[in-house]
Amino acid sequence: MSAPEPITAPITQDVMTIKRKLPEGGPANLVGLTRPQMRDALIGVGVKEKQAKMRVNQIWQWLYHWGVRDFAKMTNLSKDLRATLAEHFKIELPEVVSKHVSEDGTRKYLVRIAGGHEVEVVYIPETDRGTLCISSQVGCTLTCSFCHTGTQKLVRNLTAGEIIGQVMLARDDLGEWPEAGLSTADQGPRLLSNIVLMGMGEPLYNFENVRDAMKIAMDGEGIALSRRRITLSTSGVVPEIHRTAEEIGCQLAVSFHATTDEVRDKLVPINKRWNIEELLKALAAYPKVSNSERITFEYVMLKGVNDSDEDARRLIKLIDGIPAKINLIPFNEWPGAPYERSDWKRIKAFAEIIFKAGYSSPIRKPRGEDIMAACGQLKSATERERKSRKQIEADAGL
Template sequence: MTANLLDFDLDGLAAFCERLGEKRFRAVQLFRWIHQKGVARFEDMTDLARSLREKLPGVCEVRSLPVLTQQASADGTIKWLFDVGDGNAVETVFIPEDDRGTLCVSSQAGCAVGCRFCSTGHQGFSRNLSTGEIVAQLWYAEHFLRKQFNTQERVISNVVMMGMGEPLQNYNALLPALRTMLDDHGYGLSRRRVTVSTSGVVPMMDRLSQDCPVALAVSLHAPNDALRDHLVPLNRKYPLAELMDACLRYLPHAPRDFITFEYCMLAGVNDQLEHAQQLIDLVRGHAGRGVPCKFNLIPFNPFPESGLTCSAKPVVKAFAERLSAAGIVTTVRKTRGDDIDAACGQLAGDVLDRTNAAARLAQRRTQVEHRVVWSSKESS
């Protein structure tokens, strides 16, 4: 199989070009055509030497992911189901807001962490995505949205690695993908606007702080080890004290001076005021100086296998007020895209049912992709 240029960050692409006998500036040209302009055909890259344009198709390609489905929510959220082969699929979600456009990107097909409240974890783990498969989600979404909105300006301003999978358990593929997102010749995103969410893979948090320290969000979900062991099984390997220490080590390298803690509100499980007080004690008292942080409370999106329900709004409000009264910045995440199962924790809830139909769709996949790209433009 020929090389997929979406697998390379700029340094990787420069090394690839060097093996072809080309200089680094050719890699920069290629990188800009692919990521800034969304061009996949080498013959359309008009400032490349003709000899290079003729050479490239024999050794490489820009290989995106086939689109199985696209769904649009009433609130403007868009969810894509991408085929990653062998009956596996991943979901990617675009969330438009007045001041930003956020893309939620997947890093694995399925997830091995198995958090009790996450439907992706109940699907089980299939495999890691390649760098190219991670980047392809951004590449497709960005250039689809530019066509939809009829603009050459960047539409996606923020990327959150909060889709399917635990990003730090796919570190070798994640790192060049992050570098492509940040590169000024690629998507030019700032480190503050790229967020990696982790359940707490402590050794990889330390590596990320040295290799590519972007914004960090930690899926906390419990204020003590006994409860977190139950909700987030990874806690048995990296308990809260170790996780808080890792957060403190990350902060000197981070683009923000705080860690975001994500906390899914589960009725009668982790939503009582005593739990809020335990959280305050945890983050304020750790290591004698506390962990600078903000909390993002997430309304739980129920699915049948979980056996869990969402906390009532008055309970969430009281919980948030207790944290805020202690001087901790606390927000309640606004639910987006729940009518298309695109809200937090819902991704892949029925992916397996839909990917079973992938074989039936294979023969008309090209037609589906073409229609997805142009249908909104034609209907405007």
């Protein structure tokens, strides 16, 4: 994709001379709008319907391919249109409050969104890829007992703009927007090549916003990530799994973590609503509908809780017939956690049973533990600080 050629005058007059009112609350943010939504927004401020689709294509490339945030720099748009856009719209990303870099190169961003709320975003560099772990909610409703994020109450869902904005701000930090005249591929291997919806929140409890944000990420005229480069992780919101296959089609991971309903009820309380049997039925149908290669079963290793040889054998029986791989996750401890990490010898023995049954069973290497950026450790700094103050006051008898 080459850079658009600048023009000095419009070829056609595509903005009608109609006085328009600003949206309530000021200019509307273009980031996060789907193509149809952006088209409607442009028509709403006077762009002629016949011109709207073309203008959406142009603005889309500026936003999501070139990373441009200034309407004045969108030089293949007429001056009149640029002025209209600047009057009625804005291009705004979540604010990066802080960035911490781990000894292993992992980057954790504390990001502030509208209303002063904060979420965490993690970038994990590998030799063959770079994975961005993004959040879909402020807090979480699921209260999974091993997860630090689960100790923070749900505040609200993120908008599509706040979700895709996490990808854009990471690309800013990595300097990965293409130079003029180059496509992303021309710049060499991508630094941000994969997205995982494994940060704060349950993505399927914010389905529409997650879907719209991932459609933007997959759009070939912009960020252009393949659906196979995007993985959505759910704790098991069964009614939305089929919908995810049809409307997003990305890779699916499930926070499984137990082989009996009794144990999973405690670890992942949503299991009380949709048990293991119901969940597995939905997962078995997913690869066929979405064309996914296989389901990833995430399994956190908790000492004396779910790490026995019997658990490994039950897991094999449960997933029989489902194209699958099992990611074994050493528990990432956090202050006050009620569990301990399984011993490495026990984790390896568990993995060996899975592997001999014919399933891939990689043991996930903990990343970013020194900056509390590892799986299950995310929790906004303000919430940690608030909890700390409350704990201090309680300990002092205040």
